[in-house]
Amino acid sequence: MRRRARIAVKAVVWGAALAPLGALGWWTVTDDLTANPIAFATAWLGDWTFALLLATLAMTPLRLLFGWGWPATLRRLLGLFAFAYAGLHFAVWILVDHFLNWAQMVRDLVERPYITVGLLALLTLVPLAATSTAAMVRRLGARAWKRLHRLVYVTGVLAALHFLWLAKVGRTDQYLYVATLALLLGVRAGHAARRALARRAGAARVAAPVPGLGGLPDLRGR
Amino acid sequence: MLIRRAARFKASEITDEALYLRRREFIAGGAAALVGGCGRAEAVSAPKPESLAPLPAPRNERLSVREPWTRWEHATTYNNFYEFGVDKDDPARLAGSLRPRPWTLVVDGLVHRPRRYDIDELLRKFPLEERVYPLRCVEAWSMVIPWVGFPLAALLKEVEPTGAARFVEFTTLHDPEQFPAQRRGVLSFASLDWPYTEGLRLDEALHPLTLLAVGMYGRVLPNQNGAPIRLVVPWKYGFKSAKSLVRIRLVREQPATAWNKAAPHEYGFYANVNPEVSHPRWSQATERRIGEFRRRPTLLFNGYAAEVGHLYAGMDLRQDY
Numbered sequence: 001m002r003r004r005a006r007i008a009v010k011a012v013v014w015g016a017a018l019a020p021l022g023a024l025g026w027w028t029v030t031d032d033l034t035a036n037p038i039a040f041a042t043a044w045l046g047d048w049t050f051a052l053l054l055a056t057l058a059m060t061p062l063r064l065l066f067g068w069g070w071p072a073t074l075r076r077l078l079g080l081f082a083f084a085y086a087g088l089h090f091a092v093w094i095l096v097d098h099f100l101n102w103a104q105m106v107r108d109l110v111e112r113p114y115i116t117v118g119l120l121a122l123l124t125l126v127p128l129a130a131t132s133t134a135a136m137v138r139r140l141g142a143r144a145w146k147r148l149h150r151l152v153y154v155t156g157v158l159a160a161l162h163f164l165w166l167a168k169v170g171r172t173d174q175y176l177y178v179a180t181l182a183l184l185l186g187v188r189a190g191h192a193a194r195r196a197l198a199r200r201a202g203a204a205r206v207a208a209p210v211p212g213l214g215g216l217p218d219l220r221g222r
Numbered sequence: 223m224l225i226r227r228a229a230r231f232k233a234s235e236i237t238d239e240a241l242y243l244r245r246r247e248f249i250a251g252g253a254a255a256l257v258g259g260c261g262r263a264e265a266v267s268a269p270k271p272e273s274l275a276p277l278p279a280p281r282n283e284r285l286s287v288r289e290p291w292t293r294w295e296h297a298t299t300y301n302n303f304y305e306f307g308v309d310k311d312d313p314a315r316l317a318g319s320l321r322p323r324p325w326t327l328v329v330d331g332l333v334h335r336p337r338r339y340d341i342d343e344l345l346r347k348f349p350l351e352e353r354v355y356p357l358r359c360v361e362a363w364s365m366v367i368p369w370v371g372f373p374l375a376a377l378l379k380e381v382e383p384t385g386a387a388r389f390v391e392f393t394t395l396h397d398p399e400q401f402p403a404q405r406r407g408v409l410s411f412a413s414l415d416w417p418y419t420e421g422l423r424l425d426e427a428l429h430p431l432t433l434l435a436v437g438m439y440g441r442v443l444p445n446q447n448g449a450p451i452r453l454v455v456p457w458k459y460g461f462k463s464a465k466s467l468v469r470i471r472l473v474r475e476q477p478a479t480a481w482n483k484a485a486p487h488e489y490g491f492y493a494n495v496n497p498e499v500s501h502p503r504w505s506q507a508t509e510r511r512i513g514e515f516r517r518r519p520t521l522l523f524n525g526y527a528a529e530v531g532h533l534y535a536g537m538d539l540r541q542d543y
Contacts, residue, residue: 034311035293035295035296035297035299035310035364035513036302036512037362038510038515039510098517099516099517102509104507107505108504108505111500111505112503113503154364168361169413169414170308170484171308171413171483172308180541
Protein backbone atom coordinates (compact mmCIF):
# COMPACT_ATOMS: atom_id res chain seq x y z
CA MET A 1 0.00 0.00 0.00
CA ARG A 2 1.16 3.50 -0.71
CA ARG A 3 2.50 5.50 2.20
CA ARG A 4 -0.20 8.13 1.99
CA ALA A 5 -2.96 5.55 1.95
CA ARG A 6 -1.36 3.90 4.96
CA ILE A 7 -1.36 7.15 6.85
CA ALA A 8 -4.97 7.80 5.88
CA VAL A 9 -6.06 4.35 7.10
CA LYS A 10 -4.19 4.87 10.37
CA ALA A 11 -5.88 8.24 10.82
CA VAL A 12 -9.28 6.62 10.31
CA VAL A 13 -8.44 3.95 12.90
CA TRP A 14 -7.34 6.61 15.39
CA GLY A 15 -10.53 8.57 14.78
CA ALA A 16 -12.80 5.56 15.03
CA ALA A 17 -11.09 4.27 18.15
CA LEU A 18 -11.23 7.63 19.90
CA ALA A 19 -14.81 8.46 18.86
CA PRO A 20 -16.48 6.38 21.64
CA LEU A 21 -14.32 8.15 24.20
CA GLY A 22 -15.22 11.50 22.68
CA ALA A 23 -18.90 10.58 22.80
CA LEU A 24 -18.56 9.64 26.46
CA GLY A 25 -16.88 12.96 27.18
CA TRP A 26 -19.56 14.87 25.28
CA TRP A 27 -22.39 13.12 27.12
CA THR A 28 -20.63 13.81 30.42
CA VAL A 29 -20.53 17.52 29.60
CA THR A 30 -24.16 17.57 28.43
CA ASP A 31 -25.33 15.50 31.44
CA ASP A 32 -26.67 12.90 29.08
CA LEU A 33 -25.29 9.65 30.45
CA THR A 34 -28.70 8.15 31.36
CA ALA A 35 -30.09 8.02 34.90
CA ASN A 36 -27.29 5.64 35.90
CA PRO A 37 -24.15 7.21 34.41
CA ILE A 38 -21.64 4.92 36.10
CA ALA A 39 -23.36 1.75 34.92
CA PHE A 40 -23.69 3.24 31.45
CA ALA A 41 -20.04 4.30 31.22
CA THR A 42 -18.86 0.91 32.46
CA ALA A 43 -20.96 -0.96 29.91
CA TRP A 44 -20.01 1.46 27.13
CA LEU A 45 -16.28 1.07 27.76
CA GLY A 46 -16.67 -2.69 28.10
CA ASP A 47 -18.53 -2.96 24.78
CA TRP A 48 -15.85 -0.96 23.00
CA THR A 49 -13.04 -2.93 24.61
CA PHE A 50 -14.54 -6.08 23.17
CA ALA A 51 -15.20 -4.44 19.80
CA LEU A 52 -11.58 -3.28 19.55
CA LEU A 53 -10.31 -6.68 20.62
CA LEU A 54 -12.39 -8.25 17.86
CA ALA A 55 -11.05 -5.70 15.37
CA THR A 56 -7.50 -6.61 16.41
CA LEU A 57 -8.27 -10.29 15.94
CA ALA A 58 -9.88 -9.64 12.55
CA MET A 59 -6.72 -8.44 10.81
CA THR A 60 -5.07 -11.83 10.31
CA PRO A 61 -8.28 -13.55 9.08
CA LEU A 62 -8.54 -10.80 6.44
CA ARG A 63 -5.15 -11.93 5.14
CA LEU A 64 -6.03 -15.61 5.35
CA LEU A 65 -9.37 -15.20 3.61
CA PHE A 66 -8.69 -12.47 1.08
CA GLY A 67 -4.93 -12.27 0.92
CA TRP A 68 -4.86 -8.69 2.17
CA GLY A 69 -1.60 -7.92 3.90
CA TRP A 70 -2.13 -4.30 4.88
CA PRO A 71 -4.63 -4.84 7.73
CA ALA A 72 -1.88 -6.53 9.73
CA THR A 73 -0.12 -3.18 9.98
CA LEU A 74 -3.09 -1.93 12.07
CA ARG A 75 -3.01 -4.82 14.51
CA ARG A 76 -0.74 -3.20 17.07
CA LEU A 77 -2.65 0.08 17.07
CA LEU A 78 -6.00 -1.66 17.50
CA GLY A 79 -4.61 -3.94 20.18
CA LEU A 80 -3.21 -1.03 22.15
CA PHE A 81 -6.55 0.75 21.93
CA ALA A 82 -8.29 -2.40 23.17
CA PHE A 83 -5.86 -2.41 26.10
CA ALA A 84 -6.50 1.27 26.79
CA TYR A 85 -10.27 0.77 26.80
CA ALA A 86 -9.95 -2.31 29.02
CA GLY A 87 -7.88 -0.21 31.43
CA LEU A 88 -10.49 2.57 31.44
CA HIS A 89 -13.31 0.04 31.89
CA PHE A 90 -11.47 -1.37 34.92
CA ALA A 91 -10.56 2.07 36.24
CA VAL A 92 -14.21 3.15 36.23
CA TRP A 93 -15.08 0.03 38.19
CA ILE A 94 -12.38 0.70 40.80
CA LEU A 95 -12.45 4.47 41.07
CA VAL A 96 -15.99 5.49 40.30
CA ASP A 97 -18.23 2.47 40.84
CA HIS A 98 -16.67 1.15 44.03
CA PHE A 99 -14.88 4.33 45.03
CA LEU A 100 -11.83 2.40 46.20
CA ASN A 101 -13.87 0.19 48.52
CA TRP A 102 -11.17 -2.48 48.42
CA ALA A 103 -12.89 -4.90 50.78
CA GLN A 104 -15.95 -5.12 48.57
CA MET A 105 -13.93 -5.28 45.37
CA VAL A 106 -11.77 -8.12 46.63
CA ARG A 107 -14.89 -9.99 47.73
CA ASP A 108 -16.43 -9.43 44.31
CA LEU A 109 -13.25 -10.60 42.58
CA VAL A 110 -13.23 -13.82 44.56
CA GLU A 111 -16.95 -14.53 44.57
CA ARG A 112 -18.06 -13.35 41.13
CA PRO A 113 -16.54 -15.41 38.33
CA TYR A 114 -17.42 -12.80 35.72
CA ILE A 115 -15.32 -10.23 37.53
CA THR A 116 -12.49 -12.71 38.04
CA VAL A 117 -12.27 -13.60 34.36
CA GLY A 118 -12.67 -9.95 33.39
CA LEU A 119 -9.62 -9.02 35.42
CA LEU A 120 -7.71 -12.02 34.04
CA ALA A 121 -8.55 -10.88 30.52
CA LEU A 122 -7.11 -7.45 31.29
CA LEU A 123 -4.00 -8.99 32.86
CA THR A 124 -3.31 -11.12 29.77
CA LEU A 125 -3.18 -7.91 27.76
CA VAL A 126 -0.46 -6.40 29.94
CA PRO A 127 2.49 -8.46 28.63
CA LEU A 128 1.21 -8.01 25.08
CA ALA A 129 1.07 -4.25 25.41
CA ALA A 130 4.46 -4.21 27.11
CA THR A 131 6.07 -6.14 24.23
CA SER A 132 4.30 -4.29 21.45
CA THR A 133 7.27 -2.20 20.31
CA ALA A 134 9.54 -3.16 17.44
CA ALA A 135 12.47 -3.17 19.86
CA MET A 136 10.75 -5.79 22.00
CA VAL A 137 10.06 -7.95 18.96
CA ARG A 138 13.79 -7.88 18.21
CA ARG A 139 14.73 -8.56 21.81
CA LEU A 140 12.42 -11.53 22.15
CA GLY A 141 13.02 -12.84 18.68
CA ALA A 142 10.17 -13.22 16.21
CA ARG A 143 9.35 -16.81 17.19
CA ALA A 144 9.11 -16.22 20.94
CA TRP A 145 7.26 -12.96 20.38
CA LYS A 146 4.73 -14.67 18.19
CA ARG A 147 4.22 -17.44 20.70
CA LEU A 148 3.71 -14.90 23.50
CA HIS A 149 1.22 -12.92 21.47
CA ARG A 150 -0.96 -15.96 20.93
CA LEU A 151 -2.06 -15.11 24.48
CA VAL A 152 -4.54 -12.76 22.83
CA TYR A 153 -6.68 -15.79 21.95
CA VAL A 154 -6.92 -16.48 25.69
CA THR A 155 -7.88 -12.82 26.20
CA GLY A 156 -10.67 -13.24 23.69
CA VAL A 157 -12.05 -16.36 25.36
CA LEU A 158 -11.87 -14.75 28.82
CA ALA A 159 -13.60 -11.63 27.53
CA ALA A 160 -16.33 -13.80 26.03
CA LEU A 161 -16.85 -15.62 29.33
CA HIS A 162 -16.90 -12.28 31.16
CA PHE A 163 -19.66 -10.97 28.90
CA LEU A 164 -21.70 -14.19 28.83
CA TRP A 165 -21.59 -14.46 32.63
CA LEU A 166 -22.61 -10.92 33.39
CA ALA A 167 -25.41 -10.61 30.84
CA LYS A 168 -28.93 -10.83 32.19
CA VAL A 169 -31.37 -13.41 30.84
CA GLY A 170 -33.12 -12.04 27.79
CA ARG A 171 -30.20 -9.97 26.49
CA THR A 172 -28.74 -11.02 23.17
CA ASP A 173 -25.92 -8.59 22.25
CA GLN A 174 -23.34 -10.72 24.06
CA TYR A 175 -24.00 -13.56 21.60
CA LEU A 176 -23.14 -11.28 18.68
CA TYR A 177 -19.72 -10.53 20.16
CA VAL A 178 -19.09 -14.16 21.06
CA ALA A 179 -20.18 -15.39 17.62
CA THR A 180 -17.81 -12.90 15.97
CA LEU A 181 -14.97 -14.10 18.19
CA ALA A 182 -15.77 -17.71 17.32
CA LEU A 183 -15.73 -16.85 13.62
CA LEU A 184 -12.38 -15.06 13.84
CA LEU A 185 -10.74 -17.84 15.83
CA GLY A 186 -12.42 -20.41 13.57
CA VAL A 187 -10.81 -18.95 10.45
CA ARG A 188 -7.39 -19.27 12.10
CA ALA A 189 -8.10 -22.79 13.32
CA GLY A 190 -9.25 -23.84 9.85
CA HIS A 191 -6.12 -22.38 8.30
CA ALA A 192 -3.85 -24.05 10.84
CA ALA A 193 -5.59 -27.39 10.31
CA ARG A 194 -5.20 -27.15 6.53
CA ARG A 195 -1.52 -26.34 6.94
CA ALA A 196 -0.99 -29.25 9.28
CA LEU A 197 -2.70 -31.57 6.82
CA ALA A 198 -0.62 -30.28 3.92
CA ARG A 199 2.51 -30.73 5.99
CA ARG A 200 1.60 -34.31 6.83
CA ALA A 201 0.76 -35.07 3.23
CA GLY A 202 4.11 -33.56 2.23
CA ALA A 203 5.94 -35.63 4.83
CA ALA A 204 4.21 -38.77 3.63
CA ARG A 205 5.27 -38.12 0.08
CA VAL A 206 8.84 -37.55 1.20
CA ALA A 207 8.77 -40.78 3.18
CA ALA A 208 7.57 -42.75 0.16
CA PRO A 209 9.31 -41.27 -2.86
CA VAL A 210 7.98 -42.13 -6.24
CA PRO A 211 10.57 -44.41 -7.85
CA GLY A 212 12.59 -42.72 -10.51
CA LEU A 213 11.73 -39.17 -9.49
CA GLY A 214 13.96 -39.02 -6.41
CA GLY A 215 11.19 -37.81 -4.16
CA LEU A 216 9.21 -34.58 -4.05
CA PRO A 217 10.53 -31.46 -2.44
CA ASP A 218 9.99 -31.25 1.29
CA LEU A 219 7.05 -28.97 1.97
CA ARG A 220 7.77 -28.57 5.66
CA GLY A 221 8.29 -25.04 6.72
CA ARG A 222 6.17 -23.64 3.95
CA MET B 223 7.40 13.37 -16.57
CA LEU B 224 4.39 15.56 -17.11
CA ILE B 225 2.66 12.83 -19.05
CA ARG B 226 3.28 10.27 -16.35
CA ARG B 227 1.90 12.56 -13.70
CA ALA B 228 -1.25 13.17 -15.64
CA ALA B 229 -1.79 9.44 -15.95
CA ARG B 230 -1.87 8.93 -12.20
CA PHE B 231 -5.64 9.54 -12.05
CA LYS B 232 -8.32 7.78 -13.96
CA ALA B 233 -11.47 9.76 -14.63
CA SER B 234 -13.42 7.28 -12.51
CA GLU B 235 -11.24 8.01 -9.52
CA ILE B 236 -12.11 11.68 -9.41
CA THR B 237 -14.76 12.43 -6.84
CA ASP B 238 -17.77 14.23 -8.10
CA GLU B 239 -17.46 17.84 -7.01
CA ALA B 240 -20.85 17.96 -5.31
CA LEU B 241 -19.89 14.91 -3.26
CA TYR B 242 -16.48 16.37 -2.55
CA LEU B 243 -18.02 19.54 -1.19
CA ARG B 244 -20.19 17.47 1.17
CA ARG B 245 -17.28 15.34 2.41
CA ARG B 246 -17.51 16.60 5.98
CA GLU B 247 -21.13 15.51 6.20
CA PHE B 248 -20.14 11.97 5.24
CA ILE B 249 -17.42 11.87 7.86
CA ALA B 250 -19.74 13.27 10.50
CA GLY B 251 -22.48 10.89 9.41
CA GLY B 252 -20.12 7.94 9.50
CA ALA B 253 -18.87 8.85 12.95
CA ALA B 254 -22.42 9.29 14.19
CA ALA B 255 -23.44 5.93 12.75
CA LEU B 256 -20.43 4.32 14.37
CA VAL B 257 -21.22 5.77 17.76
CA GLY B 258 -24.98 5.52 17.48
CA GLY B 259 -24.97 2.03 16.06
CA CYS B 260 -23.44 0.69 19.19
CA GLY B 261 -26.27 0.90 21.63
CA ARG B 262 -27.36 4.47 21.81
CA ALA B 263 -28.95 6.53 19.07
CA GLU B 264 -29.75 9.68 20.96
CA ALA B 265 -30.78 10.58 24.45
CA VAL B 266 -34.34 9.51 25.06
CA SER B 267 -36.47 12.34 26.35
CA ALA B 268 -38.74 12.14 29.36
CA PRO B 269 -42.47 12.76 28.87
CA LYS B 270 -43.67 16.17 29.93
CA PRO B 271 -45.53 15.80 33.25
CA GLU B 272 -48.27 18.08 31.87
CA SER B 273 -48.96 15.52 29.15
CA LEU B 274 -50.35 13.16 31.81
CA ALA B 275 -53.63 13.70 33.64
CA PRO B 276 -53.22 15.06 37.17
CA LEU B 277 -54.04 12.59 39.93
CA PRO B 278 -53.58 14.43 43.21
CA ALA B 279 -53.92 12.43 46.42
CA PRO B 280 -53.20 13.16 50.08
CA ARG B 281 -49.89 11.78 51.24
CA ASN B 282 -49.89 8.95 53.73
CA GLU B 283 -47.04 10.32 55.84
CA ARG B 284 -46.97 7.33 58.15
CA LEU B 285 -46.20 4.98 55.26
CA SER B 286 -43.86 7.29 53.34
CA VAL B 287 -40.09 7.57 53.54
CA ARG B 288 -38.60 11.01 54.07
CA GLU B 289 -36.04 10.97 51.32
CA PRO B 290 -35.63 13.15 48.25
CA TRP B 291 -37.62 11.89 45.26
CA THR B 292 -35.83 10.57 42.22
CA ARG B 293 -36.02 13.11 39.39
CA TRP B 294 -39.04 12.64 37.13
CA GLU B 295 -36.76 12.50 34.06
CA HIS B 296 -34.86 9.58 35.58
CA ALA B 297 -37.91 7.69 36.82
CA THR B 298 -39.48 7.86 33.36
CA THR B 299 -36.44 7.11 31.16
CA TYR B 300 -34.63 4.38 33.09
CA ASN B 301 -36.98 1.44 33.30
CA ASN B 302 -37.01 -2.32 33.16
CA PHE B 303 -40.15 -3.22 31.24
CA TYR B 304 -39.19 -6.14 29.02
CA GLU B 305 -42.45 -6.02 27.09
CA PHE B 306 -40.93 -3.00 25.35
CA GLY B 307 -37.35 -4.27 25.16
CA VAL B 308 -34.37 -5.16 27.30
CA ASP B 309 -32.62 -1.77 27.23
CA LYS B 310 -33.32 0.76 29.93
CA ASP B 311 -34.51 3.40 27.45
CA ASP B 312 -36.66 1.03 25.36
CA PRO B 313 -39.76 1.59 27.52
CA ALA B 314 -39.48 5.39 27.25
CA ARG B 315 -38.84 5.22 23.50
CA LEU B 316 -41.53 2.69 22.64
CA ALA B 317 -44.22 3.17 25.28
CA GLY B 318 -46.44 5.12 22.88
CA SER B 319 -47.91 1.88 21.58
CA LEU B 320 -49.51 1.00 24.93
CA ARG B 321 -53.15 2.14 25.26
CA PRO B 322 -54.00 2.47 28.98
CA ARG B 323 -57.63 3.51 28.35
CA PRO B 324 -60.05 1.78 28.14
CA TRP B 325 -58.70 -0.94 30.41
CA THR B 326 -60.25 -3.79 32.31
CA LEU B 327 -58.84 -5.50 35.37
CA VAL B 328 -60.24 -8.94 36.14
CA VAL B 329 -60.14 -10.14 39.74
CA ASP B 330 -61.13 -13.78 40.05
CA GLY B 331 -60.03 -17.24 41.13
CA LEU B 332 -60.75 -18.41 44.66
CA VAL B 333 -63.04 -15.52 45.58
CA HIS B 334 -66.70 -15.26 46.50
CA ARG B 335 -67.35 -12.23 44.31
CA PRO B 336 -65.25 -12.25 41.12
CA ARG B 337 -65.24 -8.85 39.42
CA ARG B 338 -64.22 -7.02 36.25
CA TYR B 339 -63.27 -3.43 36.92
CA ASP B 340 -62.92 -0.63 34.46
CA ILE B 341 -59.79 1.34 35.36
CA ASP B 342 -61.71 4.59 35.93
CA GLU B 343 -64.19 2.77 38.13
CA LEU B 344 -61.25 1.62 40.29
CA LEU B 345 -60.00 5.18 40.53
CA ARG B 346 -63.39 6.38 41.74
CA LYS B 347 -64.11 3.48 44.03
CA PHE B 348 -60.95 3.32 46.14
CA PRO B 349 -59.66 6.37 48.02
CA LEU B 350 -56.28 7.21 46.55
CA GLU B 351 -53.28 8.18 48.61
CA GLU B 352 -49.71 9.15 47.91
CA ARG B 353 -46.94 6.98 49.29
CA VAL B 354 -43.25 7.69 48.89
CA TYR B 355 -41.48 4.35 48.64
CA PRO B 356 -37.90 3.34 47.88
CA LEU B 357 -37.72 1.06 44.83
CA ARG B 358 -34.80 -1.37 44.86
CA CYS B 359 -34.02 -3.10 41.57
CA VAL B 360 -32.38 -6.52 41.65
CA GLU B 361 -29.67 -4.93 39.46
CA ALA B 362 -28.43 -3.00 42.52
CA TRP B 363 -29.81 0.45 41.75
CA SER B 364 -32.67 2.19 43.49
CA MET B 365 -35.04 5.14 43.24
CA VAL B 366 -37.49 6.93 45.51
CA ILE B 367 -40.92 7.24 43.91
CA PRO B 368 -44.04 9.07 45.12
CA TRP B 369 -46.73 6.58 44.05
CA VAL B 370 -50.43 7.30 43.92
CA GLY B 371 -52.65 4.31 44.58
CA PHE B 372 -54.64 2.26 47.05
CA PRO B 373 -53.80 -0.80 49.14
CA LEU B 374 -54.24 -4.13 47.36
CA ALA B 375 -55.94 -5.32 50.58
CA ALA B 376 -58.87 -2.96 49.91
CA LEU B 377 -59.49 -4.58 46.53
CA LEU B 378 -59.10 -8.11 47.88
CA LYS B 379 -61.57 -7.36 50.66
CA GLU B 380 -64.17 -6.48 48.04
CA VAL B 381 -63.89 -9.76 46.17
CA GLU B 382 -63.79 -11.84 49.38
CA PRO B 383 -61.12 -14.54 48.98
CA THR B 384 -62.36 -18.01 49.93
CA GLY B 385 -60.73 -20.01 52.68
CA ALA B 386 -58.83 -22.03 50.09
CA ALA B 387 -56.97 -19.01 48.64
CA ARG B 388 -53.32 -18.94 49.72
CA PHE B 389 -51.55 -17.03 46.94
CA VAL B 390 -52.28 -14.15 44.59
CA GLU B 391 -51.20 -14.24 40.94
CA PHE B 392 -50.72 -11.05 38.92
CA THR B 393 -50.77 -11.03 35.13
CA THR B 394 -49.53 -8.28 32.81
CA LEU B 395 -51.23 -7.55 29.50
CA HIS B 396 -50.22 -9.87 26.65
CA ASP B 397 -50.76 -7.99 23.40
CA PRO B 398 -48.01 -7.94 20.77
CA GLU B 399 -49.68 -4.95 19.13
CA GLN B 400 -49.14 -2.85 22.22
CA PHE B 401 -45.94 -4.47 23.46
CA PRO B 402 -43.36 -4.69 20.64
CA ALA B 403 -41.10 -7.17 22.42
CA GLN B 404 -43.95 -9.69 22.58
CA ARG B 405 -43.97 -9.90 18.79
CA ARG B 406 -42.40 -12.95 17.27
CA GLY B 407 -40.00 -12.29 14.44
CA VAL B 408 -37.56 -14.49 12.58
CA LEU B 409 -34.56 -13.23 14.51
CA SER B 410 -36.19 -12.09 17.71
CA PHE B 411 -35.62 -14.12 20.83
CA ALA B 412 -38.35 -14.07 23.43
CA SER B 413 -36.63 -12.62 26.47
CA LEU B 414 -39.30 -13.91 28.87
CA ASP B 415 -42.34 -16.16 28.66
CA TRP B 416 -45.37 -13.95 27.99
CA PRO B 417 -47.53 -12.97 29.65
CA TYR B 418 -45.47 -11.71 32.58
CA THR B 419 -46.82 -13.20 35.77
CA GLU B 420 -45.91 -12.50 39.36
CA GLY B 421 -47.14 -13.76 42.69
CA LEU B 422 -47.41 -13.04 46.38
CA ARG B 423 -48.40 -15.10 49.35
CA LEU B 424 -51.86 -13.98 50.53
CA ASP B 425 -50.48 -12.47 53.75
CA GLU B 426 -47.93 -10.48 51.72
CA ALA B 427 -50.70 -9.31 49.40
CA LEU B 428 -52.83 -8.20 52.34
CA HIS B 429 -49.98 -6.30 54.02
CA PRO B 430 -50.85 -2.59 54.31
CA LEU B 431 -47.64 -1.60 52.46
CA THR B 432 -48.63 -3.56 49.33
CA LEU B 433 -49.99 -1.02 46.90
CA LEU B 434 -51.83 -0.98 43.60
CA ALA B 435 -50.42 2.13 41.96
CA VAL B 436 -52.34 4.07 39.33
CA GLY B 437 -50.16 7.18 39.36
CA MET B 438 -46.88 8.75 40.42
CA TYR B 439 -45.62 12.29 41.05
CA GLY B 440 -49.25 13.43 41.24
CA ARG B 441 -50.06 12.25 37.69
CA VAL B 442 -51.49 9.09 36.17
CA LEU B 443 -48.81 6.47 35.51
CA PRO B 444 -46.72 7.04 32.39
CA ASN B 445 -46.92 4.02 30.08
CA GLN B 446 -43.28 3.10 30.67
CA ASN B 447 -43.93 2.82 34.41
CA GLY B 448 -46.74 0.29 34.03
CA ALA B 449 -49.87 2.23 33.12
CA PRO B 450 -52.66 2.15 33.96
CA ILE B 451 -52.29 -0.01 37.08
CA ARG B 452 -49.37 -1.85 38.61
CA LEU B 453 -48.30 -3.56 41.76
CA VAL B 454 -45.81 -1.95 44.17
CA VAL B 455 -44.26 -4.13 46.89
CA PRO B 456 -41.60 -1.90 48.42
CA TRP B 457 -39.70 -4.54 50.42
CA LYS B 458 -39.14 -6.78 47.40
CA TYR B 459 -36.95 -6.38 44.30
CA GLY B 460 -38.61 -4.35 41.59
CA PHE B 461 -39.41 -7.26 39.28
CA LYS B 462 -42.03 -8.48 41.78
CA SER B 463 -44.04 -5.32 41.13
CA ALA B 464 -45.75 -6.39 37.92
CA LYS B 465 -46.88 -3.64 35.55
CA SER B 466 -49.92 -2.99 33.35
CA LEU B 467 -52.07 -5.56 35.17
CA VAL B 468 -55.05 -7.19 33.47
CA ARG B 469 -55.72 -9.93 35.98
CA ILE B 470 -55.41 -10.62 39.68
CA ARG B 471 -56.25 -14.20 40.56
CA LEU B 472 -56.51 -15.86 43.97
CA VAL B 473 -55.06 -19.37 43.88
CA ARG B 474 -54.26 -22.30 46.12
CA GLU B 475 -50.75 -23.15 44.87
CA GLN B 476 -47.72 -20.90 44.60
CA PRO B 477 -47.99 -19.38 41.11
CA ALA B 478 -45.21 -19.59 38.52
CA THR B 479 -43.50 -16.22 38.13
CA ALA B 480 -41.84 -14.82 35.01
CA TRP B 481 -38.28 -14.27 36.20
CA ASN B 482 -38.26 -17.37 38.31
CA LYS B 483 -39.18 -19.39 35.22
CA ALA B 484 -36.47 -17.68 33.15
CA ALA B 485 -33.66 -18.18 35.69
CA PRO B 486 -34.77 -20.08 38.81
CA HIS B 487 -31.39 -19.93 40.54
CA GLU B 488 -31.17 -16.19 40.15
CA TYR B 489 -34.69 -14.96 40.86
CA GLY B 490 -36.66 -16.57 43.64
CA PHE B 491 -40.37 -16.43 44.35
CA TYR B 492 -39.89 -14.29 47.45
CA ALA B 493 -37.25 -11.86 46.10
CA ASN B 494 -37.11 -9.95 49.36
CA VAL B 495 -34.48 -7.22 49.35
CA ASN B 496 -31.65 -8.69 51.39
CA PRO B 497 -28.05 -7.43 51.51
CA GLU B 498 -26.89 -10.75 52.96
CA VAL B 499 -28.19 -12.89 50.09
CA SER B 500 -26.26 -12.19 46.92
CA HIS B 501 -27.59 -12.65 43.44
CA PRO B 502 -25.51 -15.59 42.16
CA ARG B 503 -23.58 -13.23 39.90
CA TRP B 504 -23.45 -9.98 41.82
CA SER B 505 -23.53 -8.70 45.37
CA GLN B 506 -26.69 -7.16 46.84
CA ALA B 507 -24.80 -5.62 49.77
CA THR B 508 -24.86 -2.13 48.27
CA GLU B 509 -26.91 -0.19 45.77
CA ARG B 510 -26.63 2.97 43.74
CA ARG B 511 -29.43 5.39 44.41
CA ILE B 512 -30.15 7.02 41.08
CA GLY B 513 -28.90 10.60 41.28
CA GLU B 514 -26.24 9.80 43.88
CA PHE B 515 -22.57 9.19 43.22
CA ARG B 516 -21.54 6.81 45.98
CA ARG B 517 -23.06 3.40 46.55
CA ARG B 518 -25.06 3.11 49.75
CA PRO B 519 -25.59 0.02 51.88
CA THR B 520 -28.72 -1.96 51.06
CA LEU B 521 -31.11 -2.48 53.99
CA LEU B 522 -32.84 -5.73 54.91
CA PHE B 523 -36.35 -5.75 53.39
CA ASN B 524 -35.42 -2.43 51.80
CA GLY B 525 -35.72 -0.73 55.20
CA TYR B 526 -39.07 -2.30 56.13
CA ALA B 527 -37.74 -5.02 58.46
CA ALA B 528 -39.88 -3.79 61.37
CA GLU B 529 -43.03 -3.80 59.24
CA VAL B 530 -42.66 -7.08 57.33
CA GLY B 531 -40.05 -9.15 59.20
CA HIS B 532 -42.75 -11.17 60.99
CA LEU B 533 -44.07 -12.49 57.66
CA TYR B 534 -40.88 -14.51 57.27
CA ALA B 535 -40.33 -15.64 60.87
CA GLY B 536 -38.76 -19.08 60.94
CA MET B 537 -37.97 -19.06 57.22
CA ASP B 538 -34.45 -19.50 55.88
CA LEU B 539 -34.15 -16.46 53.63
CA ARG B 540 -31.13 -17.97 51.89
CA GLN B 541 -33.23 -20.96 50.91
CA ASP B 542 -36.35 -18.94 50.09
CA TYR B 543 -34.60 -16.13 48.23
